[in-house]
Amino acid sequence: MRAGLPTDAGQRASHGLAWVATTVAALEAVLVWCEAGGGANPIDAKVAQLAFAEGLAQLCGGLPMGQNEIVRPVDMGAGAAARQLGEVCAGLIDADHAGLRAEVAGALAQGQWPSETLHDGMLDAIRDQYRRFTDAEIVPQAHTWHLANALIPDATVAAMAALGTFGVCIPEAFGGLGLNKLVMCLVTEELSRGWIGAGSLGTRSEIAGELILHGGTAAQKAQWLPRMASGEVLxxxxxxxxxxxxxxxxxxxxxxxxxxxxxxxxxxxxxxxxxxxxxxxxxxxxxxxxxxxxxxxxxxxxxxxxxxxxxxxxxxxxxxxxxxxxxxxxxxxxxxxxxxxxxxxxxxxxxxxQGFKQLMRTFEGARIQTAARAVGVARRALELGLDYALTRRQFGQPIIGFARVADKLVAGLVDFVMARELTYAAARAKDSGRRCDIEAGMAKLLAARTAWSNADASLQVHGGNGYALEYEISRVLCDARILNIFEGAAEIQAQVIAKGLLAGRN
CATH class of the missing domain: 2.40.110.10 (Butyryl-CoA Dehydrogenase, subunit A, domain 2)
Structure with a gap:
């Protein structure tokens, strides 16, 4: 990137820088995830290889900032560097990955997914608990609630409260669970997989709780935090x-x-x-x-x-x-x-x-949470596309047997893993106590794009049926679209990342 380029005057280039940095950070997170698995799940290395092949190709050729916006190295004065990177990585970028994609699609068809363990018994147990709750209480009803434009039922809210959903990060001294942002990501992701409304409901207390915990008086903390943690106050x-x-x-x-x-x-x-x-x-x-x-x-x-x-x-x-x-x-x-x-x-x-300063302290957590919501939506879109591709038959076979269908699912899986691992990395940065506005912005930026692209691809897999209101994917597509807008639009996230990078923050 050209030295000293003003962020506002050179918005396309500076936002391109943000997308480049986000892609690199996501690939780093995928590498850490893959190496942590130690090869126990063979699909992990295949997903990682596909992530690096596509990620590097985009870094060399052009990164999608939106549906019709491609930022290319030349836009950032980095054409020569991109060509050099392409030469170094030519073996990976230019390889024929059709066979590898077919292997991953076959594994998905057999119910094999990439590893999701966090190598921590408590964290894995929390994910499992919320996944079982979501599958039992949210998934079967979500589409009915959506079509009726109904509020999440009080009984469901009470069940969420009983799990501790509204007090995950509120300290135990105030009636919460006293857990960290990584746990909140797991909770939010699983609930949002069922329905983004359920995942988002928990974030209401998260945002308010953080505001009061870090900015409130002792009396305000005592008055509000316990009641929010229990779900009494929404x-x-x-x-x-x-x-x-x-x-x-x-x-x-x-x-x-x-x-x-x-x-x-x-x-x-x-x-x-x-x-x-x-x-x-x-x-x-x-x-x-x-x-x-x-x-x-x-x-x-x-x-x-x-x-x-x-x-x-x-x-x-x-x-x-x-x-x-x-x-x-x-x-x-x-x-x-x-x-x-x-x-x-x-x-x-x-x-x-002090209102703006108090609110700013919550932006990192709120954006990481939004990324977690997007990860949940992205996974649900992928699940729906996969289920449909396995059961829908055309020309005498399930449509997952057609390369263009399988490729959509595999690409969605790779993007999902990248977004998930980048979101977890941002949560860990937040939990470490250091400033992480760049990491939070990156997670939100990538995860929101992934949710939308996965939902769009899954609806395409459904064909005409996906456009029918009776099919769940129609709801997931609508839900996914908001993620690029609220808690800071994609353009705002890119601006935050770029300004931080240009100012020398890391």
């Missing part, structure tokens, strides 16, 4: 406003001290699970004379839980549902505040002007 994040998107410094919703509390006025949009929630983490402007982020504060605003008949019973608050293609089960809302009251102790940490 929180919702209320940040986004109309016309602001990722530009949080332009937020206009205001809160001012009024008597013995706060008065809130303004509008928010794309608020997930707003009606059934009990607590809003609300980003507002409390210092109107301060410019940009400096005037923002975070309020903890309790509200009565709504019902189907009266979704927003709180005085001074109204809401309207935003109808969406997918990502259902919690529902999206536009909210209007007109004199809504919040208690005097609602200010997170008791200090104004």
């Amino acid at each position: 929180p919702t994040a209320v940040f986004t406003e109309p016309d602001t998107g990722s530009d949080l410094g332009s937020l206009q919703t205001r809160a001012r001290r009024d008597g013995d509390g706060w008065r809130i006025d303004g509008a928010k949009t794309w608020i997930t699970h707003a009606a059934r929630s009990d607590l809003m983490t609300l980003l507002v402007r409390t210092l109107p004379d301060a410019i940009g982020y400096a005037g923002l504060s975070m309020l903890l605003v309790p509200k009565p839980r709504g019902s189907d008949g009266d979704p927003f019973p709180a005085e001074g608050m109204e809401g309207s549902e935003i109808e969406v293609l997918g990502y259902r089960g919690m529902r999206e809302y536009a909210l209007q505040f007109d004199g809504m009251r919040a208690p005097a102790d609602a200010l997170l940490g008791g200090e104004e002007g």
Whole structure:
């Protein structure tokens, strides 16, 4: 990349750098995973070989940043370096991998999957527990819930709470399990494999819990964390406003001290699970004379839980549902505040002007969690495509016997493993206590693309049936599409990664 290239002025090149770095990091994660298995599962080495062959070919020739955007080495002033890399790796890149892909497809057809063990009995047991729960409680009902645009049933929420879903990372001192982000990835991945709505519900408490744990007063922690960990209180994040998107410094919703509390006025949009929630983490402007982020504060605003008949019973608050293609089960809302009251102790940490900083501390965890959701969606898409390819017969044989069908499944499997291992690597970086905004952005960037490409390929395997609402893949495709947008769009992730790399962070 050209030295000193400004990130904004050279956006295509800088974002290309982000995709190059993400691809390299994913290949490194796959290598660590493959070597850790020690050859016990023969399919692992085959998947790794295919990952490196395709990854290196893309690094030399062009990386897909989107459906119709290919960034090439020449765009980054790296044409000569790419040609040199291609010469060094020509044996791997130019090899005929058709036989290898056919072997992997055959293994999938026999029910053999790449290794997923984390070489830790507790972690593997947690995955197994949530996989069994998801297969029993989520998978059989998810599509029905989706088609009805129904909220996740209260009984299912209670069952999730009984497993400890809402308190995975909340310390034991506050009633949680006190586990790490890697565990939360496993939980989120498995629940999202069943339905992204189920996986996302757990992240509501994760985001709010991290905000309060790191930014709240002792009283706020004692008041809210135990109730969130148990599932008694379901929180919702209320940040986004109309016309602001990722530009949080332009937020206009205001809160001012009024008597013995706060008065809130303004509008928010794309608020997930707003009606059934009990607590809003609300980003507002409390210092109107301060410019940009400096005037923002975070309020903890309790509200009565709504019902189907009266979704927003709180005085001074109204809401309207935003109808969406997918990502259902919690529902999206536009909210209007007109004199809504919040208690005097609602200010997170008791200090104004800290809201943006408090929120920024949660971005790494939130993006890693979104990557885990994407990994779960990517796997479900692959499962559905594989099942259909094994049972659908054309011209006298299951369609998995046709190379173009099998190749889609194998490519999806390779991408899934790369996204999964990169997400786990980001979670481990977060658990180590070091800054990992680049790693989190990479995981989210790659996993979201993988979820969409796997869902799209799986629907293609289904043919016309995939376009029918009765088939589950139609839902998975809609669910996958949002992953490239929320918690920072793909372009925002690339910007974060590029700025970090250009600033010398690693």
